[in-house]
Amino acid sequence: MNNKMIKPRNKAPEIDINLVNDTRWKFSDQKAENFVMILFYRGKHCPICKKQLEELQRKLHKFTERGISVIAISSDTEKVAKETYDEWEISEIPIGYEFPIEEARKWGLFISSGIKKEPDHFIEPGMFLLKPDGTMYWESIQSMPFGRPGFNDVLAGIDYI
Template identity: 25%
Template sequence: MNSVKLHPGDAFPAIELTDASGAFRDLSKPAEGLDWILIVIYRGRHCPLCTRYLNALEARRGELAEMGVDLVAASGDSTEQLASHRQQLDVNFPLYHGLRLEQMQQLGVYVSDPRSPQETDHPFSEPALFVVNEHGRLHVVDVSNNPFVRPDIPTLVKGLRWIRDPENNYPIRGTRRDR
């Protein structure tokens, strides 16, 4: 499977997914009243580390919103898997499901096959995190190949606060591609 590698400064691709109610959303667009969006791609219901990470993000949702940052999460799980996972989650931010292999490739995430039918019934994305600024450009990119490596949430939020502070005039980092 070939996939692109999204680079800081690139336009975030339009990725349309559905929530538990069946409503569609383009994940590249923040919710009304917010101008940035933090998109968390998670492995799915079968991953207890994902459940913990999503629950920990909920504790920072208000802080992110105060900075103008929307928060959403998405996986390749089915409608039924998302409904089952919601019982383990204590989150109020939108969760989307049905991330297809082609969309995973668009995002440049690592994809794994399940170890057994008990784990899950479909290829799934390994964790990734994308922060898209008010211009639709990737400001922060973090892609992992396993569930044990993810941004520390307090550090991430503190960093986003720094980036969003106009006095810091902090540019998108990592845009040089000539090496």
């Protein structure tokens, strides 16, 4: 159940997560000039996530030019996340894996139960812009795989800010 949201201007929970390149990513270690964008995605089983992350890869330079650090995170296992990284065209995006469902709940993310070849439980999409000090600036949370904000809209909003 999604009963918790991080309100703007409030601190977001710390994230300290393994990446597919065998390093760790910790929010408090990020040196973003303007924002950190955290993109939570459903996992390798989701074709819409593949499309979204590959679009992010193509536009990643537009975020970095604006002083925005980016990470994409799923609850996929290490093995599945590394397969995703190898098979999708996302080579420049830091990819975190095994994000705990209980941590996802702290972010207000929806949790789904898998059917067929999906994992038993996985997180639904969410996109967050955090200030470098860890406070929430903007968030978009979906309960299903569709209806995600477009990156051009996010970039336009950042330019407006």
